[in-house]
Amino acid sequence: MTARLLTPLLVVILAILFGLYQIRLKPLLEVGGFWKEAQDVGGKLKETCIYVDDLKGCEQSRLHEPSGVLFLACAPPESRSPWLPFMGTYNTSVAGKGYIVTYDPSSKKVTRLTAKGFDSPRGLSPFGMDIVPSTRNPDELTIYVTNMRPPFVDLDLDLPPGIREAKCDEIASARSKREGPDPSIEVFRYVLGGDSVQHVATWTDEKIMISPNDVVGLPDGKGVWFTNTVPYRTGILNTVSVLLQQKLSSIGFCGSDGCKLAATGLYGINGIARSPFASNDTFYVAHSFLGGVSLFTRQSDNRLLLDEHIKTESGIDNLMVDSKGAIWGAGMPKILVTSAHVRNPTQTTSAPSSVFKITLNTGESSFYGKKYIVEKVLEDDGTKVSGIASAVHDATRGRLFMHGIVGESLIVCKTK
Secondary structure (H helix, E strand, O other), X not given: OXXXXXXXXXXXXXXXXXXXXXXXXXXXXXXXXXXXXXXXXXXXXXXXXXXXXXXXXXXXXXXXXXXXXEEEEEOOHHHHOOEEHHXXXXXXXXXXXXXXXXXXXXXXXXXXXXXXXXXXXXXXXXXXXXXXXXXXXXXXEEEEEEEOXXXXXXXXXXXXXXXXXXXXXXXXXXXXXXXXXXXXXXXXEEEOOOOEEEEEEEEOOOOOOOOEEEEEEOHHHXXXXXXXXXXXXXXXXXXXXXXXXXXXXXXXXXEOOEEEEEEEEEOOEEEEEEOOOOOOOEEEEEEOOOOOEEEEEEOOOOOEEEEEEEOOOOEEEEEEXXXXXXXXXXXXXXXXXXXHHHHOOOOOOOOOEEEXXXXXXXXXXXXXXXXXXXXXXXXXXXXXXXXXXXXXXXXXXXXXXXXXXXXXXXEEEEOO
């Protein structure tokens, strides 16, 4: 091929690469904080924060606002990083060590709830969680927890204790790396003030429940929505789908008639929350990679219809909606640092964090198309608030709770 032909071909290739960069890669880098440093926002708020060191490794938190009690899905921090299949770590020997915890800020009491009737040999590896009051008794709650179970391995071998378990873990780890985890959603019943939960159901579906991250449930264990963050259980295709911004994320629903897809054609979704008002059937879904919060309306068949999207300057992990209707989200100002921190917290000892508050715009600018006010109420370089995955606001008592999957403590700050 002559130089005369090579030159225009090279120009075309460079133009294509530049276009891909502008359209695909640049937005990811901008939202991921590649070119910016974390700001110091909410200094006065951070001055009020206390740290509850008895609560560690809690990916998701949900508030029971009538009592002020916080529920958390936790596991020992040292067990989190080695078992994160969707981030490429597959050590099943540390999986299944999780539990549900309550924290009462008034008494400072931490209660690790005993899971009665839950005898799965694969234990609990909790990520997303929701608590829903019963329609019959407001003091009775249904708790939904996503459980990132390793594949089931049962070796019928006559081996000494310890050696057999190690062999099972070796096979399960290899199978996880090749095929991915075997996720489920566990359903528990809890009565306020108790020290235990009763396991009532396990939901799983090989085709629909691919990568369940967070959940929103119906009262009395009648059904649950969940976000599938990535389209495959394992493999390089997940990374490719993220980089190419392929809209392959989905929301699933499981109920009495089994499981089905409730929404498809989504990209990089993470946390999910529901309006606390009975008359408002709106669902809120966070986006990790391109940022923002999407609003969905529930249909009669439990499918979710996309209504609109609210932009944020960085990716969002988990969400909650407080009793005044404000949306709260845990932000990731530098998502690559957050990812490195979660994968290896001893090496990357902190990760910048932020908290967003989104409210309906009632000011004059609402007449000019600005429907929502997006406020960054807190941002930190990781010194005081590091690697948070959830930000939960108690509007009644003026408390902001923050925690992360490899966090060493629950952070509680005063908002009023």
